[in-house]
Amino acid sequence: xxxxxxxxxxxxxxxxxxxxxxxxxxxxxxxxxxxxxxxxxxxxxxxxxxxxxxxxxxxxxxxxxxxxxxxxxxxxxxxxxxxxxxxxxxxxxxxxxxxxxxxxxxxxxxxxxxxxxxxxxxxxxxxxxxxxxxxxxxxxxxxxxxxxxxxxxxxxxxxxxxxxxxxxxxxxxxxxxxxxxxxxxxxxxxxxxxxxxxxxxxxxxxxxxxxxxxxxxxxxxxxxxxxxxxxxxxxxxxxxxxxxxxxxxxxxxxxxxxxxxxxxxxxxxxxxxxxxxxxxxxxxxxxxxxxxxxxxxxxxxxxxxxxx
Amino acid sequence: xxxxxxxxxxxxxxxxxxxxxxxxxxxxxxxxxxxxxxxxxxxxxxxxxxxxxxxxxxxxxxxxxxxxxxxxxxxxxxxxxxxxxxxxxxxxxxxxxxxxxxxxxxxxxxxxxxxxxxxxxxxxxxxxxxxxxxxxxxxxxxxxxxxxxxxxxxxxxxxxxxxxxxxxxxxxxxxxxxxxxxxxxxxxxxxxxxxxxxxxxxxxxxxxxxxxxxxxxxxxxxxxxxxxxxxxxxxxxxxxxxxxxxxxxxxxxxxxxxxxxxxxxxxxxxxxxxxxxxxxxxxxxxxxxxxxxxxxxxxxxxxxxxxx
Numbered sequence: 001x002x003x004x005x006x007x008x009x010x011x012x013x014x015x016x017x018x019x020x021x022x023x024x025x026x027x028x029x030x031x032x033x034x035x036x037x038x039x040x041x042x043x044x045x046x047x048x049x050x051x052x053x054x055x056x057x058x059x060x061x062x063x064x065x066x067x068x069x070x071x072x073x074x075x076x077x078x079x080x081x082x083x084x085x086x087x088x089x090x091x092x093x094x095x096x097x098x099x100x101x102x103x104x105x106x107x108x109x110x111x112x113x114x115x116x117x118x119x120x121x122x123x124x125x126x127x128x129x130x131x132x133x134x135x136x137x138x139x140x141x142x143x144x145x146x147x148x149x150x151x152x153x154x155x156x157x158x159x160x161x162x163x164x165x166x167x168x169x170x171x172x173x174x175x176x177x178x179x180x181x182x183x184x185x186x187x188x189x190x191x192x193x194x195x196x197x198x199x200x201x202x203x204x205x206x207x208x209x210x211x212x213x214x215x216x217x218x219x220x221x222x223x224x225x226x227x228x229x230x231x232x233x234x235x236x237x238x239x240x241x242x243x244x245x246x247x248x249x250x251x252x253x254x255x256x257x258x259x260x261x262x263x264x265x266x267x268x269x270x271x272x273x274x275x276x277x278x279x280x281x282x283x284x285x286x287x288x289x290x291x292x293x294x295x296x297x298x299x300x301x302x303x304x305x306x307x308x
Numbered sequence: 309x310x311x312x313x314x315x316x317x318x319x320x321x322x323x324x325x326x327x328x329x330x331x332x333x334x335x336x337x338x339x340x341x342x343x344x345x346x347x348x349x350x351x352x353x354x355x356x357x358x359x360x361x362x363x364x365x366x367x368x369x370x371x372x373x374x375x376x377x378x379x380x381x382x383x384x385x386x387x388x389x390x391x392x393x394x395x396x397x398x399x400x401x402x403x404x405x406x407x408x409x410x411x412x413x414x415x416x417x418x419x420x421x422x423x424x425x426x427x428x429x430x431x432x433x434x435x436x437x438x439x440x441x442x443x444x445x446x447x448x449x450x451x452x453x454x455x456x457x458x459x460x461x462x463x464x465x466x467x468x469x470x471x472x473x474x475x476x477x478x479x480x481x482x483x484x485x486x487x488x489x490x491x492x493x494x495x496x497x498x499x500x501x502x503x504x505x506x507x508x509x510x511x512x513x514x515x516x517x518x519x520x521x522x523x524x525x526x527x528x529x530x531x532x533x534x535x536x537x538x539x540x541x542x543x544x545x546x547x548x549x550x551x552x553x554x555x556x557x558x559x560x561x562x563x564x565x566x567x568x569x570x571x572x573x574x575x576x577x578x579x580x581x582x583x584x585x586x587x588x589x590x591x592x593x594x595x596x597x598x599x600x601x602x603x604x605x606x607x608x609x610x611x612x613x614x615x616x
Contacts, residue, residue, distance in 0.1 A: 050372075052360040066323060070319075070403060141387070228423070230567060257560070257569070266592070304533065
């Protein structure tokens, strides 16, 4: 880093000096935790996400070796439970740091009450769209990827066409160590398609192209056939530049629930049946207590007031 | 252990001598893995289940200390991803051992291959429907509930109307101890509606009635408002008599994924837009290696032959 770079531009080499403020959220089932904190001597706040890594073919031989000490908890006939202490190779964790984190990041990563909202086409135009336009969410990082300024070495496949092209790359949540939790994202080159809501029949060539070439690239690079893939869009998405998720069918990835995921094959068929389907259809999604958009739906009387 | 005890009665103190035969199943999201193996010098087979432990208030200070070394993977603007190597206190794993394991244990802990099938309207009529008719799945237990011969004490709400009525009762998976994992099922009184595929605009009064009265009954009995409920049908369902699932929105219940769940509100809107939507629309769902219906789709060339 040069003299002009802010201190937080330097990658961390450990959590030296980290001071925990609060656990924002905890997913014991996934073995992950979201923490709000600071680094001693600095004003900026940070969100740190820790997640244990899955076992892999690489690490299993270490986990199942004489180096893993076992302390028996319970032994009954053929069944035994133990606490194991495996060697270092098994114990890596995945760490994501947002630093400096804005109040919005703190909200995003906190656990909150959730509500199912039924957004009609009119709700979108009267409530959601004006809100998105006023917020002008930061998507510079998406353009950095599309312009090969960032993460270009991670690109799995690219179709450079300006209208129907896209970049396919691993999602941040996938470490590429095993295909069981394969997770890739196709980001479209075309700017200005915010979400599902903007899609019309004119985007069918783009959507067909993503489906076909995305499947082919994944078959070729990772030997996973189309019938083992779940290919879908999120509504609401986490950023408003059109992108498509590819996950392994066996992987119960976050955001694959019926209240957020829309299969790309369904999206295509709906647009074929009814070119303006996504501007008219009522779409259900979850909003959390601190989402600004929930406040907008409340103001409009479309979600009940806060209850306890 | 006494002289008569078999060698496997002694609790393990490490995995010394363990020889892995096969990974039976892998749950990367939960960071657990099921392994089939043996111990050198012994004939008996073993199933070993390894699961990483969640972060806890006890272990977090160690994970977020200077002792956790970080290796940067990717740094883009305010976002950084790292591989972390935390100290020993953070790295315990849960170990379960079945030893000796029988062939039944191996089947129980094995993963079946799953495939995403895209069933067109014609596939339904040519493959699925003839299969369902030949199988004549037993649904006497459903009729027993509808006729109050079984489980009548569990009924939460009933509308006895023969055309639009239904019985609402807790799903077997819900113990009613807390509402966080609320799970109820509405079973329609009308016979002969096998699934989503049979629904047309003529069923709209039935579907509206289930939505409205189901929501009201749950609000009244369990104080859960409609905006906290996920209300959906399964396709394929686990039995072919129309029923609707009601689960708490915060409860990540099995079968809520986009590849199986269809929101009742979407089903209603689709039938309002297009009365024959569900007889024409391609519907995606998963089938497992041992599902008879998969063999039928293979025979028809609609799913690739078995791969390894």
